[in-house]
Amino acid sequence: MNPDTLRFDSDGLIPGIVQDRAGTVRMVAWLNREALRLTLETGFVTFWSRSRQALWTKGESSGNRLKLIQIRPDCDADALLILADPEGPSCHRGTESCFDAGSEGGDPWPATLPWLGRLEALLKSRKAAASLDGSYTQKLFAQGVDRIAKKVVEEAGEVILAAKNDDREAFLGEAADLLFHLDLLLVERGASLLEVVEVLHGRHAGRAGGSS
Template sequence: MKFDSQGLIPAIVQHARSGEVLMLGYMNEEALRQTTATQQVTFWSRSRQSFWTKGETSGNFLRVVEIRQDCDGDALLVLAEPAGPTCHTGADSCFFQSLDGSVRSERVPPGTIVTQLSDLIVQRAVELPEGSYTTKLLKGGVDRIGKKIGEEAAEVIIAAKNASAEELKWEVSDLLYHTLVLLAEQHVSLEEIWGELRRRHS
């Protein structure tokens, strides 16, 4: 790897499952060694001239899943699982402003919402909060969830036959949500589905 004249290399941190870019930091050789040894993202602070492990004060650690280097060996991509908001402002990602400084609420890439929704459903499966529709589905088991998936699949077909884009978006969203609930009930992760799709694509 190629460290710069100050012995540093930029490290882009990306959500390992959603693909969202979370932050940019810098590592020297020791910070990289600590990161690989502890599996917690550790940087070298250029302003404080010291090491810092992301989350050591906030508790919002970044658990390392994988580290890659670019083709020139002068930048790192750190795939990590965030334990909470990554940005010190409380935002999930540090990249939430446009060039004019305006705050953007949409997270990128757009597919991030699927991972967010899946995580929320899995959380519901653990906590089973009263009054939650997801909780009712989960308590109803495969029979209740399967019935809803059948209904939603039929409504997707009807929407397509009606040639209604708005109706189709609504019904496909319903079908996707109920499918995610079924995956949670069956303890099958979203990543396992991505893996199967990759296997088929290859």
């Protein structure tokens, strides 16, 4: 990335959107040319504080630094996507993200990992190309809802067995298989993981409001 190609505003600033490896947006702050230079040179994200009119490296007092992975400008070169590994919470409230409701109350927006969204998009494309001669996923879609539902039951049983055997690695592996096949079933029935998350969020909101 060439800083000279970026479009800083009239105050010499450009917004930086910080995202972690999981795709969670952690925070948004501003950078000037010096903050960008320090970020690239030190490997830790540095911003320009408009309120204090000073440079500040995220985590310089709290220790919750942002270790730089990569910086990408947007299509207009007037905003930056900063990929980073957080070394702790990113919000001053102690929450992972400034977009969480966290300690100040309220209900968090139902969040899903962007990777799961990409997986679901892939499953939809496999469903569109379902064939008994295709991939494992395509074959399951071709066999229909009964076959996919049976796989969900089988994988749920494997999760239970792995949990009883106190084998963490096997347990997580079987849980991943269960989630994969559950998403297959959701796609087969024209539903999505996001809708499931929204149902859970609604239940949480109801309990928080005194609902049973």
